Amino acid sequence: MVLYPVMRKLLDKRVVLASASPRRQEILSHAGLRFTVVPSKFKENLSKASFPTPYAYAMETAKQKALEVARRMHQKDLRAPDIVIGADTIVALEGLILEKPVDKTDAYSMLSRLSGKEHSVFTGVAIVQCSSQGGGLDLDVSEFYEETRVRFSQLSEELLWEYIHSGEPLDKAGGYGIQALGGMLVEAIHGDFHNVVGFPLNRFCKKLAELYHPPRPEDRPREKQDSIPAEDTFDGLGDSEGAGPGQGGARGDRRRPRAPGREHAKDADRKPSVESVPPTAVLELIDGYKVSKALFTACKMKLFDLLRDKGPLSALDVARKIGASEGGTGQLLDVCAGLGLLDKTEGGYSNTPLATLYLLSDGEYSLHSFIMTQEEVSWPFFSYLDFAVREGTVQAQRAMGTAGEDHYQESFYKNREKKLQFMRAMHGHTKVAARQVATAFDLSGFTSACDLGGCTGALAYELARQYPGLKVTVFDLPEVIEDAVCFQPHGPEAGQVSFVPGDFFQDTLPEADLYILSKILHNWPDDKVHQLLSRISRSCKPGGGLLVAEQLLDEDKCRPLPALMMSLNMTVLFQARERSLSEYRSLLQAHGFTDVRAVRTGSTSDAVLATRA
Numbered sequence: 001m002v003l004y005p006v007m008r009k010l011l012d013k014r015v016v017l018a019s020a021s022p023r024r025q026e027i028l029s030h031a032g033l034r035f036t037v038v039p040s041k042f043k044e045n046l047s048k049a050s051f052p053t054p055y056a057y058a059m060e061t062a063k064q065k066a067l068e069v070a071r072r073m074h075q076k077d078l079r080a081p082d083i084v085i086g087a088d089t090i091v092a093l094e095g096l097i098l099e100k101p102v103d104k105t106d107a108y109s110m111l112s113r114l115s116g117k118e119h120s121v122f123t124g125v126a127i128v129q130c131s132s133q134g135g136g137l138d139l140d141v142s143e144f145y146e147e148t149r150v151r152f153s154q155l156s157e158e159l160l161w162e163y164i165h166s167g168e169p170l171d172k173a174g175g176y177g178i179q180a181l182g183g184m185l186v187e188a189i190h191g192d193f194h195n196v197v198g199f200p201l202n203r204f205c206k207k208l209a210e211l212y213h214p215p216r217p218e219d220r221p222r223e224k225q226d227s228i229p230a231e232d233t234f235d236g237l238g239d240s241e242g243a244g245p246g247q248g249g250a251r252g253d254r255r256r257p258r259a260p261g262r263e264h265a266k267d268a269d270r271k272p273s274v275e276s277v278p279p280t281a282v283l284e285l286i287d288g289y290k291v292s293k294a295l296f297t298a299c300k301m302k303l304f305d306l307l308r309d310k311g312p313l314s315a316l317d318v319a320r321k322i323g324a325s326e327g328g329t330g331q332l333l334d335v336c337a338g339l340g341l342l343d344k345t346e347g348g349y350s351n352t353p354l355a356t357l358y359l360l361s362d363g364e365y366s367l368h369s370f371i372m373t374q375e376e377v378s379w380p381f382f383s384y385l386d387f388a389v390r391e392g393t394v395q396a397q398r399a400m401g402t403a404g405e406d407h408y409q410e411s412f413y414k415n416r417e418k419k420l421q422f423m424r425a426m427h428g429h430t431k432v433a434a435r436q437v438a439t440a441f442d443l444s445g446f447t448s449a450c451d452l453g454g455c456t457g458a459l460a461y462e463l464a465r466q467y468p469g470l471k472v473t474v475f476d477l478p479e480v481i482e483d484a485v486c487f488q489p490h491g492p493e494a495g496q497v498s499f500v501p502g503d504f505f506q507d508t509l510p511e512a513d514l515y516i517l518s519k520i521l522h523n524w525p526d527d528k529v530h531q532l533l534s535r536i537s538r539s540c541k542p543g544g545g546l547l548v549a550e551q552l553l554d555e556d557k558c559r560p561l562p563a564l565m566m567s568l569n570m571t572v573l574f575q576a577r578e579r580s581l582s583e584y585r586s587l588l589q590a591h592g593f594t595d596v597r598a599v600r601t602g603s604t605s606d607a608v609l610a611t612r613a
C-alpha cells in the first residue's frame with residue numbers, strides 16, 4: 001500500500017491523539033497508526049466571528065486542542081510525546097458554523113437548516129511535533145484542513161424527529177453521522193468521506209509524507225520555548241469560562257486575524273511582522289463596501305431573476321438583455337461568481353442555491369427588497385457615519401434631505417411602491433428567521449398572541465403553522481395593515497391570523513396571552529422603549545408572556561458581528577441600538593416581567609421570552 005510507509009515512519013514515535021472522538025480513533029487505528037488517546041480539555045469556545053473563514057476557525061480549534069494536550073503532558077511528565085494530533089470538525093452553511101448540537105431542539109434547528117441544501121464539512125487538523133530538552137518544550141505546529149461538500153435530501157418533519165430521537169445527532173458536528181443512520185439523509189457527497197466522519201485520512205497521510213520527507217528541512221525553523229508554560233496558560237486552555245486565544249496559551253488579541261497555514265506555538269511572543277500577521281483581514285475589510293455595492297448592483301439590475309428565467313447566459317447575453325456594457329457586465333458577473341452567488345461554466349452564468357433562495361426578487365425567502373433598502377437608505381446614512389459619531393445625532397438631513405423623528409416613515413410611506421418595498425424588506429428579513437424564532441421556546445401553552453408592529457404577518461403565520469391552537473393578531477399602523485393582504489399565504493394558517501390597525505404608542509393594545517415584539521425595540525431610543533414596554537406590561541395578564549425577537553449582542557458587546565453591524569445601523573438611522581441579554585433582562589424586569597430566557601438562533605433574530613409576574 002502506497003501510503004503505509006508514511007505511517008511506518010511513526011512507528012518509533014510516541015504519538016498522541018488529542019481527541020475523545022471514537023470515530024477519529026477508529027479511522028487512525030484502521031490506517032495502522034499506533035497512538036495513545038489523551039482527550040483535550042481545551043474548551044471549544046473561540047469566537048467564530050473573529051475568523052475570516054470557517055476552516056480558519058476549525059484549524060485554530062484543532063491547534064488549541066493539540067497544544068493543550070502537549071503542554072499538559074509535558075508539565076505532568078516533563079516529557080511531551082513526539083507528536084500530538086488534534087482535529088476539529090464543523091459544518092458550514094450560508095456563513096453559519098454548526099458544531100455539535102447542545103440538545104434535541106438544537107439538532108432540529110441544524111438538521112432543518114441542512115434539509116434540501118448543500119453544505120460544507122471542514123475538518124481542521126493540527127500536527128504538533130514536540131521535543132523537550134532541558135526542561136523546555138519545543139513545539140512545531142503544522143495545520144491543514146479538508147473540505148467535503150455534502151447535499152441533503154429534503155427531510156420530512158417525521159424523518160427529522162425520528163432521526164433526532166435515535167440519539168445519533170448529539171455528539172456529531174452538524175447533528176448527523178454520515179457513517180450511520182445519518183447516511184440516509186445524504187443525497188450526494190463531493191470529497192473525502194472520512195473528512196465528514198471526523199478525520200481527513202488521505203490529506204493527513206500526504207501531510208505526514210511532506211513532514212517526514214521534507215524537501216528542504218532548513219526551511220522549517222523550530223522555535224525554542226524556554227520554560228514550562230506558566231500556570232495561567234493552562235488555566236486559560238482548561239476549564240475556565242471564556243477561555244480563548246486571548247486568555248490562554250496562544251496569547252495575543254483574540255480578534256487578531258489569523259492566517260491559515262503553519263503557525264508556531266509561541267508566535268504571539270514574537271514581534272508582529274507581515275509574515276506572522278498578514279494583512280489579509282484588513283484588505284478584506286477595505287473591500288467590504290465594494291462587495292456590498294456589487295451585491296446591491298446585481299440585485300438592482302435583477303441579474304438573478306434574469307438568470308433564473310433565461311440562464312445560463314454568457315456575459316454578452318446578459319449585457320444585451322439589461323442594456324449594459326459587455327465589459328462591465330462581465331466584471332460584475334465574475335465578482336458574483338467569486339462571491340459564491342453565481343456558477344460560471346462553459347455554458348455561461350447561472351444562480352447558485354444561495355442566490356436562488358435569497359436573491360430572486362420574488363422568492364419565498366427573498367432578501368431582495370431588504371437589500372434594496374440597504375442600498376437606498378442605510379448606504380447614504382452610513383456615508384455620514386463620521387458625522388453621526390461626532391455629533392451623536394441621526395444624519396437624516398444630510399443623507400435624505402429630511403429632518404425630524406419620522407424620516408424613515410416619511411421616506412417609506414410617501415408612496416405605495418416605496419411602502420410595499422419596505423414591507424417586502426421586513427417580510428423577507430423576518431421570514432428567514434421566523435421558524436427558528438417560533439420554535440425557540442415551547443409556546444403551545446398560549447392560546448392568543450399579539451404581534452405588535454407585526455407588519456406583513458411573516459412571524460404570525462409561522463407561529464400559526466407551528467401552533468395550530470394559537471390565534472395571532474397582527475397590530476400595526478393602518479397604512480401597513482391595508483396592504484398586508486398581499487402577503488397572505490395559501491395554507492390553513494391564514495385562518496388563525498387577523499390584522500388590527502393601530503399605533504402601539506397611542507391605541508389600546510389587543511388582548512392576548514402572549515405579546516410579541518419582533519424587530520421593534522431596536523428601532524427606538526430608550527425613552528420610547530420604556531414607554532412601549534410599560535404599555536405592554538399594563539395589558540399583559542399575570543402569567544402572560546412577552547416574546548422579543550432581536551439580534552442579541554454578547555455581554556462584552558464585541559460580538560456577534562451581524563448583531564454589531566445591525567446595532568450600528570440602528571444608531572445611525574434612529575439613535576437606537578441592539579442589546580445584550582442582561583440589558584433585555586433589566587429592561588423587562590423593570591416592567592414587571594420575570595424568568596427572562598434567551599435562545600440564540602444564529603439567524604437574523606434571536607429569541608427572548610419573559611413572563612409577566
Ligand SMILES: O=c1[nH]cc([C@@H]2O[C@H](COP(=O)(O)OP(=O)(O)OP(=O)(O)O)[C@@H](O)[C@H]2O)c(=O)[nH]1
Nearest residue numbers: 019020021023088089172173177178196197198
Ligand atoms: O458525519 C459525521 N460528522 C461528524 C461526526 C463526529 O462529530 C464530532 C465533531 O466534533 P469535534 O470535532 O468537536 O470532536 P469531538 O467529538 O468533540 O472530539 P474531540 O475530543 O476531538 O474534541 C466528531 O467526533 C466526529 O467524529 C461523525 O461521527 N459523523
